[in-house]
Amino acid sequence: MTDESSNQEAALKSLDSLVDELATKFIGHPGFMWTSGGFEVLHADWPAYPWGHGFRAALASLAEYPSGTRFYQLDSIDYCSLFSAGRKPPSNVTNNASIFYVALWEEDLREGGRKKLFAGIGDEKEFLQFDSDSFSVTPLGHELILLFELLRRVHPTIFNRVEEFLYIRRYDAAVRESAILLETILRSASPEFHELNGRRLVDSWCEKMLKHLPQSFPHSAELELRAALRRFFTFVRNEFAHNLKDLDAVAMARLLTRSSALYQIVEGFSAGR
Secondary structure, eight states: OOHHHHHHHHHHHHHHHHHHHHHHHHTTSTTEEEETTEEEEOSOOOSOOOSOSSHHHHHHHHTTSOTTOEEEEEEEETTEEEEEESSOOGGGOSOOTTSOEEEEEHHHHHHHHHTTSEESEEOSSSSOEEBTTEEEEOHHHHHHHHHHHHTTTSOHHHHHHHHHHHHTTOHHHHHHHHHHHHHHHHHTTOGGGTTOOHHHHHHHHHHHHSTTOOTTSOHHHHHHHHHHHHHHIIIIIHHHHHSOOOOOHHHHHHHHHHHHHHHHHHHHHHHTO
């Protein structure tokens, strides 16, 4: 290990220690939250706090309520809003045990409004505006809630690449893009694959990458992996590369899950080279 890398590692450990020390000082605060980036403190004593950042986290919070539910803004602190679900309590009370509360980051509400996932949100001023102090999830928002559930097992690389297609219901484009990603990671395994496509690429990849499998790896599993890649390239990659397909959300999710499973296997072989 070089001196520079040692210094970087020491600096990271020092930063982690500082974060842990700060966290212990704020952990008793009612608005203390652990996040993917560390921790943050919302300066509010509310009955509910956001699950995370991003409108997907917002949709996950709202998915637990029936379609058509309206969410009434009760309070706003640190660019986060507290809502009551279904009805607005008198005097914006925030400690009524008979009321369901949900907290959402306002940047996620803005993005959801721009993507037509939420109805009743205005985005023209510095502060969010709500029609009648409330908003609701649109039919497109509810469709995305279902999609996100169906796509929970899809590899993050594939999901991030196809996400924009979901909002405009270009499901065939999402499948096409996932197939291209699978083809790309197969081709990246060796310079000799760079000019290969389709069945030739699959066969060449299998011949090169599978010959070093441990003896404990079942031959039947090797044959099935070869067959699965061939089937995918024949019936999905080739079909979607040359044709416009009319897919519903469930069919799209099934094909993305297939491409994701193959992508993860190929990625594992690439990492173990």
